[in-house]
Amino acid sequence: MPEPSPHSVTAVREAERLMHGGSFEQAVMTLQxxxxxxxxxxxxxxxxxxxxxxxxxxxxxxHATAAVERDACSVQARDVLARVNLALGDYFSALxxxxxxxxxSREQNPLPPDKxxxxxxxxxxxIEQVQHILAVGSYxxxxxxxxxxxxxxxxxxxxxxxxxxxNGTAPVVSVxxxxxxxxxxxPYVRVSEERLPAYVNTSVDYRPIxxxxxxxxxxxxxxxxxxxxxxxxxxxxxxxxxxxxxHPYQFGYVGAFPQDGFAIISLLAIAEEFRTVLGDAFDxxxxxxxxxxxxxxxxxxTDIHGDDADFTLNLWITPDSANLDKxxxxxxxxxxxAPDDWSFNDYNSxxxxxxxxxxxxxxxxxTIPYRANRAVVFEGHLFHQTDEFTFAPGFANxxxxxxxxxxxxxxxxxxx
Numbered sequence: 001m002p003e004p005s006p007h008s009v010t011a012v013r014e015a016e017r018l019m020h021g022g023s024f025e026q027a028v029m030t031l032q033x034x035x036x037x038x039x040x041x042x043x044x045x046x047x048x049x050x051x052x053x054x055x056x057x058x059x060x061x062x063h064a065t066a067a068v069e070r071d072a073c074s075v076q077a078r079d080v081l082a083r084v085n086l087a088l089g090d091y092f093s094a095l096x097x098x099x100x101x102x103x104x105s106r107e108q109n110p111l112p113p114d115k116x117x118x119x120x121x122x123x124x125x126x127i128e129q130v131q132h133i134l135a136v137g138s139y140x141x142x143x144x145x146x147x148x149x150x151x152x153x154x155x156x157x158x159x160x161x162x163x164x165x166x167n168g169t170a171p172v173v174s175v176x177x178x179x180x181x182x183x184x185x186x187p188y189v190r191v192s193e194e195r196l197p198a199y200v201n202t203s204v205d206y207r208p209i210x211x212x213x214x215x216x217x218x219x220x221x222x223x224x225x226x227x228x229x230x231x232x233x234x235x236x237x238x239x240x241x242x243x244x245x246x247h248p249y250q251f252g253y254v255g256a257f258p259q260d261g262f263a264i265i266s267l268l269a270i271a272e273e274f275r276t277v278l279g280d281a282f283d284x285x286x287x288x289x290x291x292x293x294x295x296x297x298x299x300x301x302t303d304i305h306g307d308d309a310d311f312t313l314n315l316w317i318t319p320d321s322a323n324l325d326k327x328x329x330x331x332x333x334x335x336x337x338a339p340d341d342w343s344f345n346d347y348n349s350x351x352x353x354x355x356x357x358x359x360x361x362x363x364x365x366x367t368i369p370y371r372a373n374r375a376v377v378f379e380g381h382l383f384h385q386t387d388e389f390t391f392a393p394g395f396a397n398x399x400x401x402x403x404x405x406x407x408x409x410x411x412x413x414x415x416x
Contacts, residue, residue: 048080054408098263115176122248124159128395165287167192170252186243199231200273210281220378295399301386303350309380309405320372322397329370329389336363339379
């Protein structure tokens with residue numbers, strides 16, 4: 001495949017800048033000048049993303065499909081096609097493409113060297129997960145060749161000591177030895193799932209939630225016993241035994257995203273059944289994104305931020321027995337959202353600017369304690385953060401949360 005010209009590369013970068021600033025129509029015009037005579041995968045994929053943002057889903061699908069046909073191994077093209085299929089409600093196709101992306105990402109990433117630096121908390125998480133998978137025994141023996149369990153035990157103890165003495169920061173450590181590559185990039189393992197008759201608990205009274213959404217008077221609402229017992233158990237097992245946790249964050253937690261393999265029927269079924277139980281009150285909203293976070297018991301959680309969503313559904317799945325302080329461990333939500341002129345990075349990255357804004361606005365916060373199988377639905381743009389938590393040590397006891405973002409459907413049909 002020929003290399004894109006400098007003009008094409010410049011146009012794509014300019015379109016990205018315009019897109020991040022919300023100037024979608026202008027970004028489309030910038031790209032169309034190069035996409036027609038010089039249809040690179042990057043330009044076509046970017047056009048598909050722009051049309052997705054504009055709600056022109058059929059046009060977005062055409063461009064995303066063309067990008068994948070041009071380069072079936074392009075993660076960028078596959079990702080936008082998955083997102084378009086998600087917006088169209090074609091969940092089967094979305095899951096298919098996310099699965100391909102997970103494999104492509106691992107195949108295309110270079111192997112780590114024998115000695116390298118890595119955030120201590122992701123190394124510790126990976127070791128604990130491999131140890132957990134080996135202990136429960138539900139894995140393909142070919143998935144973990146040449147693992148030295150005694151060496152893992154020693155590494156785990158040393159990493160725990162490093163993190164314990166880090167005073168709430170996420171230190172970086174140097175790793176080497178026979179298990180070094182396992183620590184950096186564990187083999188891709190995903191637990192199989194069973195198609196369940198129901199995922200969301202329909203015995204919950206959703207009428208107050210429906211009314212709160214319609215009137216806009218309730219900024220957040222709590223749903224206890226959100227999942228059916230079988231659904232909760234299945235999601236817990238997937239999170240414990242699937243090596244889809246690939247994104248370390250500076251405050252000491254690890255993320256799993258659809259592109260990493262965190263894309264299964266159960267998750268989409270939960271989102272769709274949630275929309276269904278809310279009926280007409282949620283008819284205009286669609287699932288836009290989802291992920292999960294796994295937290296280290298010695299490090300803080302997510303900082304203050306807002307989500308790029310009309311509504312956020314936060315779900316906690318670790319058993320209550322792991323939570324050593326029943327009054328904490330959940331979520332803190334403020335009654336303010338960012339000004340309209342703030343960019344996504346401004347309100348999503350947290351930091352002193354957000355804290356100063358909340359102080360200047362005399363914002364009030366509400367703390368929602370942690371409970372297993374408790375969901376909290378709230379206006380996604382409201383500032384929020386993980387509450388302080390004290391969870392027991394051990395991989396199965398880690399605080400784990402699932403997040404689903406819902407946005408108002410922007411679907412429209414272009415007039416050509």
